[in-house]
Amino acid sequence: MSAATVTGGPTAWQRARRSPGLVIGLMVVVGMVLVAVFAPWLAPYDPDEQDVVVPLAAPSAEHLFGTDYFGRDVLSRVIWGARISLSIGIVSTAAGVIVGTAIGIVAGYFGGWLDRAITAAADVLLSFPQLIMGLLLVAVLGASTGNLILAIAVTAVPAFIRIARGSTLAMRERDFVDSCRVLGFSNLRIMFGHVLPNIMDEIVVLASLWLATAIRTESTLAFIGLGVPPPTATWGSIVREGFDNLLDAPWLSLCPSLAILAVMIGLNLIGDGLRDATDPKAAP
Amino acid sequence: MLGFILKRLLLAIPTLVAVLTVVFVLVRVVPGDPTLVILGDQASGQARADLRAKLGIDRPIVVQYADFLGQVATGDLGRSLATNRPILDDVAHVLPYTIELTLAAIVIGVAIGVPLGVLAARRRDGVADWFARIVSLLGVSFPAFVSGILLLIVFAVQLRWFPVISTPRTSSVGDRLGSLVLPALNLGLLMVAYVTRVTRSGMLKALGEDYVRTARAKGMGGRVVVWRHALRNVLIPIVTVVGLYLGALIGNAVLTEIVFNRPGLGKLIVTALNQRDYNLLQGLMVVAAFGIILANVLTDITYGLVDPRVTAR
Numbered sequence: 382m383s384a385a386t387v388t389g390g391p392t393a394w395q396r397a398r399r400s401p402g403l404v405i406g407l408m409v410v411v412g413m414v415l416v417a418v419f420a421p422w423l424a425p426y427d428p429d430e431q432d433v434v435v436p437l438a439a440p441s442a443e444h445l446f447g448t449d450y451f452g453r454d455v456l457s458r459v460i461w462g463a464r465i466s467l468s469i470g471i472v473s474t475a476a477g478v479i480v481g482t483a484i485g486i487v488a489g490y491f492g493g494w495l496d497r498a499i500t501a502a503a504d505v506l507l508s509f510p511q512l513i514m515g516l517l518l519v520a521v522l523g524a525s526t527g528n529l530i531l532a533i534a535v536t537a538v539p540a541f542i543r544i545a546r547g548s549t550l551a552m553r554e555r556d557f558v559d560s561c562r563v564l565g566f567s568n569l570r571i572m573f574g575h576v577l578p579n580i581m582d583e584i585v586v587l588a589s590l591w592l593a594t595a596i597r598t599e600s601t602l603a604f605i606g607l608g609v610p611p612p613t614a615t616w617g618s619i620v621r622e623g624f625d626n627l628l629d630a631p632w633l634s635l636c637p638s639l640a641i642l643a644v645m646i647g648l649n650l651i652g653d654g655l656r657d658a659t660d661p662k663a664a665p
Numbered sequence: 666m667l668g669f670i671l672k673r674l675l676l677a678i679p680t681l682v683a684v685l686t687v688v689f690v691l692v693r694v695v696p697g698d699p700t701l702v703i704l705g706d707q708a709s710g711q712a713r714a715d716l717r718a719k720l721g722i723d724r725p726i727v728v729q730y731a732d733f734l735g736q737v738a739t740g741d742l743g744r745s746l747a748t749n750r751p752i753l754d755d756v757a758h759v760l761p762y763t764i765e766l767t768l769a770a771i772v773i774g775v776a777i778g779v780p781l782g783v784l785a786a787r788r789r790d791g792v793a794d795w796f797a798r799i800v801s802l803l804g805v806s807f808p809a810f811v812s813g814i815l816l817l818i819v820f821a822v823q824l825r826w827f828p829v830i831s832t833p834r835t836s837s838v839g840d841r842l843g844s845l846v847l848p849a850l851n852l853g854l855l856m857v858a859y860v861t862r863v864t865r866s867g868m869l870k871a872l873g874e875d876y877v878r879t880a881r882a883k884g885m886g887g888r889v890v891v892w893r894h895a896l897r898n899v900l901i902p903i904v905t906v907v908g909l910y911l912g913a914l915i916g917n918a919v920l921t922e923i924v925f926n927r928p929g930l931g932k933l934i935v936t937a938l939n940q941r942d943y944n945l946l947q948g949l950m951v952v953a954a955f956g957i958i959l960a961n962v963l964t965d966i967t968y969g970l971v972d973p974r975v976t977a978r
Contacts, residue, residue: 512916645806
């Protein structure tokens, strides 16, 4: 796909398949997505069904990860929680990637005052820690699924502006862009038909790492109390509920924590593996 | 050197104004009526109008903006909606705790991360290298509250080595250090990941440079070359990563304070959220913005200290 593959060395795909980290990461993440998709069939109990007879039950054959304060099955809640946590992460990342990349390409392609204004704005937004920014946005907008997606997407935008702009700047000087101009292609067609496919590698690498950040932000905000309103189960909110009973029933927080951790490790392995595969120089 | 520091401080002012503008825009101009969020949608029109006047958001937006910048410039962060105390006093009361925690985390991060990264780079694919890779993968993967909870479960709940709940300020130095250990470890270990990563990749690059070969050709021992010649040139990327990470560190410190029930900015943020105290929240964001920009300036000044070539430019 990119010009770097003409040397006859292994292609990005060949390198990717040889990277054990990437394969393990993909297995973990795909597994978790399947769990989310098939939650109704996989979960042994209704995630919101309360059973007052067994509140805070320790892990057993009946309840593999125990029950919470209301006697709800923790495993079932974590399985259903995967749906909300993963979909908020995926949708907000996708939105941030699309908007940020589009703005970044426009800034890099046209340059001039437009580029300077966009870059300055992105730099200011980037100087804010992503978590603090998300926290402020959700606090002001109010906690709901839509607002969470919006807030996390907004924090993603400047990072993608920066990387898309930088890559576009490099592409703009390449011969194929000049050829497109000579052929009379419109700016829009050059930017999104020709520049975009050539900078896609870097965008995909950053997007996979950012997906981890988005899921982490969602669970973190839920843990602070700014998540999707109860009783909907998300990983962060289950940790939060369990945290109140940490001394008596540590398993409540443990199970969702491990689910979050597994996805984080999986996505970081994918991101690092993709980066090594697309950029031979960066390989360890 | 003094001129260099002054120049950096002056350059930070436009950034500060821009960041303050972002805070202002987020809190005041974002769609949605803060009075609805604070009072709920059952509130009467009169109550909401009263609150608008109290918040000062019935005035033109430009006036509010100028007023906000003027207040910040004179060091006034306004008063809390819930307690009516000056926000600056509340912040000044808890800030030492957060600074103490953050500094401890940086010390742990550098003290473990730099040697680990150097060892990993010296023996590529050796035991230390694999250990370093696993540590940095875990460090970037752990959300701060998850690692904090795991530390609590293992060391405070199961092993009972440390208190679960942090001790108040009046306690002895020993108690305070004890209550600092787990939170600082939590924050520091996350930092180790980033420092190890950048040290390892910087060292790998430096060890391939000509000056390293020259030093070796002159018969210098491997240790001197690595720790004195190569490492000095990796300091700049290390300082950069520590500086860049300070922003995230503030976010993670907030989470760590919540998990370990430590006084600090984190608990103040949660209080502000629970009481829907928008003035307090805005004040805290201003403090966070100051902290981050100060961190950037300090990073720049540190460049000058570790590499004299920077100030010469």
